[in-house]
Amino acid sequence: MKFFSLPRPGAGLVLGERDVPEPGPGQVLVRLRGWAVNARDLMIVKGFYPKPVKPDVIPLSDGAGEVVAVGEGVRTWTAGDRVAATYFPDWLSGPGTPEKTADDLGGTLDGVLAEYAVFAENALVAVPAHLDYAEAATLPSAGVTAWRAVVEEGGLAPGQSVLTLGSGGLSTFALQFAALGGAHVVSTSSSDEKLERLRALGAAETLNHATTPEWGPAVAGLTGGGVDHVVDVGGGGTIGQSMLAARYGGHVSVAGVLTHEGGADPILVLVKQLTLRGLTNASRETFQAMNTAIERTGLKPVIDRRFGFDEVAEALKHLESRTHIGKIVLESA
Missing domain, CATH: 3.40.50.720 (NAD(P)-binding Rossmann-like Domain)
Incomplete structure (x- = not known):
């Protein structure tokens, strides 16, 4: 599978290949089909992000795809389910705490800029049926944070x-x-x-x-x-x-x-x-509540431009230009 990593902040993204990972007990393997870029991703790539970033991190927090395999003990998901990853894998419900928000995708943990990724069973949510994968990928950061700001908080x-x-x-x-x-x-x-x-x-x-x-x-x-x-x-x-x-x-x-x-x-x-x-993002519970409302109303995220998976550098450059309206996304063929 293909993936991008960041050897060190400011060094630029590197395209690599490795074997598709196997899901362990309680884990889910997802074939990612859509990704969205955020200002945070640009800061991490350029070396301006003030919070911890793991060495050689796989960037990006926002991705959506389909479940292809599940590990022992997984009951929530089956192959073919359409899912998105949560920004804070350990923040399941209730108010945020230092413990719940200690780890984040694309920062302290590897993110989603890969063709396949493994997630904990409860670090995923089902995405609205009327959205394609790239549209669904806009939800984990921008969508959830906006929902929390306007509706929840x-x-x-x-x-x-x-x-x-x-x-x-x-x-x-x-x-x-x-x-x-x-x-x-x-x-x-x-x-x-x-x-x-x-x-x-x-x-x-x-x-x-x-x-x-x-x-x-x-x-x-x-x-x-x-x-x-x-x-x-x-x-x-x-x-x-x-x-x-x-x-x-x-x-x-x-x-x-x-x-x-x-x-x-x-x-x-x-x-x-x-x-x-x-406020910074929200819990899995909030993500699910937002998705219920999006599905009920048929809301469609605003997409400014779509790029291919291999065009992530061009997507980040477009984000940096600040000429966009809505989200900038990547999608697989």
């Missing part, structure tokens, strides 16, 4: 307002989930062309943050004092404006850190009595 109710930032995979998922939940969604981007696409996905109002750098107060003005929920993916460069955009007593989910520069005055958290919640 945010507690979205119909008629509330939500602000999403940019047009990446997590933000487009957050927009779709919020719109499906009956929210009034405001979305920002630096591109008028992208804003048009975001409106087509369900954004009621849009703002160009390049031409409106003080977009926080502008959003508050559009929504009669501020939005109920903000899904912030920018980090230091956006959190200050996000807090200005939130209503008094509003909820701000910090779901990504694309920029470290800038800053925010913490007095806003006090004065506006905001809930500022950092």
